[in-house]
Amino acid sequence: MDDRIPITVLTGFLGAGKTTVLNHLIRDPDAGRIAVVMNEFGDAGLDHDLIEEAVEETVLMQSGCICCTMRGDLLRTLGKLMARRQRGDLDFDRVVIETTGIADPGPILHSLIMDRIVGPHYRMDGIVTLVDAANGLNTLDRQFEAVQQVAMADLIVLSKVDLVAASALARLDARLADMNPSAKRMRAEHGRMPVGALFGVTAMRLGVSSDDVGQWLGQPDPLAGLSGFSADPNTTDRAPAVLPTVGAMPASADHRIVSVSFEIDGPIAAEVFDLWLDTLIGLRGPNILRIKGIVHLKGLEFPFVFHGVQHIFDEPVPLKNSSGMDTRCRVVVIARDMSEADLRASLSMLKMHPKDMPAAPSDPDLIHSGEMPF
Numbered sequence: 001m002d003d004r005i006p007i008t009v010l011t012g013f014l015g016a017g018k019t020t021v022l023n024h025l026i027r028d029p030d031a032g033r034i035a036v037v038m039n040e041f042g043d044a045g046l047d048h049d050l051i052e053e054a055v056e057e058t059v060l061m062q063s064g065c066i067c068c069t070m071r072g073d074l075l076r077t078l079g080k081l082m083a084r085r086q087r088g089d090l091d092f093d094r095v096v097i098e099t100t101g102i103a104d105p106g107p108i109l110h111s112l113i114m115d116r117i118v119g120p121h122y123r124m125d126g127i128v129t130l131v132d133a134a135n136g137l138n139t140l141d142r143q144f145e146a147v148q149q150v151a152m153a154d155l156i157v158l159s160k161v162d163l164v165a166a167s168a169l170a171r172l173d174a175r176l177a178d179m180n181p182s183a184k185r186m187r188a189e190h191g192r193m194p195v196g197a198l199f200g201v202t203a204m205r206l207g208v209s210s211d212d213v214g215q216w217l218g219q220p221d222p223l224a225g226l227s228g229f230s231a232d233p234n235t236t237d238r239a240p241a242v243l244p245t246v247g248a249m250p251a252s253a254d255h256r257i258v259s260v261s262f263e264i265d266g267p268i269a270a271e272v273f274d275l276w277l278d279t280l281i282g283l284r285g286p287n288i289l290r291i292k293g294i295v296h297l298k299g300l301e302f303p304f305v306f307h308g309v310q311h312i313f314d315e316p317v318p319l320k321n322s323s324g325m326d327t328r329c330r331v332v333v334i335a336r337d338m339s340e341a342d343l344r345a346s347l348s349m350l351k352m353h354p355k356d357m358p359a360a361p362s363d364p365d366l367i368h369s370g371e372m373p374f
């Protein structure tokens, strides 16, 4: 049993509607007991008052920004929350961290994966990124932080859809799909969305089902559209929102993001997988925003679900309820400042036969939080 407390990272650019969603969430009786950790950038204390009114357990970190200077505080805060829970002073089933609008979620994930005190008690439950439908295209054009937040998301939630025409919404939706095809996309109406939709959005948990892994890796959801919240396929086209112009710089920052999904029939020899990962991380670690997948390795009874951010990897999760018949491996890599061709060339290493392999470089930078099967 995985009894670690799930953490949801709620991010999104300044004013995207994070607190509005959070306020609905914490008032919903079906949401369970949530400890909120939030951080303000600038002078708006309003978020704190609203949330404190609703949940006693609110912890506000007042100075600086979660993603950089506050990382120590974030870990201390999570440690203190856990200590209070263990003493019986506080009761909560999950934590939601609301980041500042300009946060890069990468370092937050690093902290959560690597910290020896926090790591054993908490697990990442997913990155939820709010995108303001009214300002989204503009913000993505100007702010690389916003682009990264979208690229790293497990779930993208469109807010303020009431303020835009269907055609503008379709353009934004298409652009988000191009930037991060594996993330699910939904809408929040004035902050309202089905509570369960925000939780369990990664597959990095024991007992996860094959279907959940498939959805996390971006396989089409057969129920998509039925809730009325996910993007309406009739208003969505896949045309790129920003057409490249010859001789001009692309208008947006999202041309820096590339996402590749790669499938291969397994099982793969462990040393081949190892060499591929070592080489990619050794050469391009800083460019890798997220890497996630399911892999069947020769000699192992179960496939593994794995996940990393730059050079830091979560402990892989064995998929014990997999049918055993389907040995396809699937890897999704989201990177910045890399070409798709380079990324695909790297992934094609997974097709190598062990006897054709060059000697494996051992990468001293590759860090993982637990025993790796490969």
Ligand SMILES: Nc1nc2c(ncn2[C@@H]2O[C@H](COP(=O)(O)OP(=O)(O)OP(=O)(O)O)[C@@H](O)[C@H]2O)c(=O)[nH]1
Pocket: 012, 013, 014, 015, 016, 017, 018, 019, 020, 021, 044, 047, 100, 101, 159, 160, 161, 162, 163, 188, 189, 190, 191
């Ligand atoms: N029309 C409309 N307004 C919304 C919606 N969601 C949020 N807003 C408004 O957008 C503004 C910003 O919302 P917040 O929830 O404070 O955004 P935030 O992301 O927490 O903002 P920061 O913490 O400053 O980054 C508020 O005035 C909200 O009422 C929506 O679905 N429709």
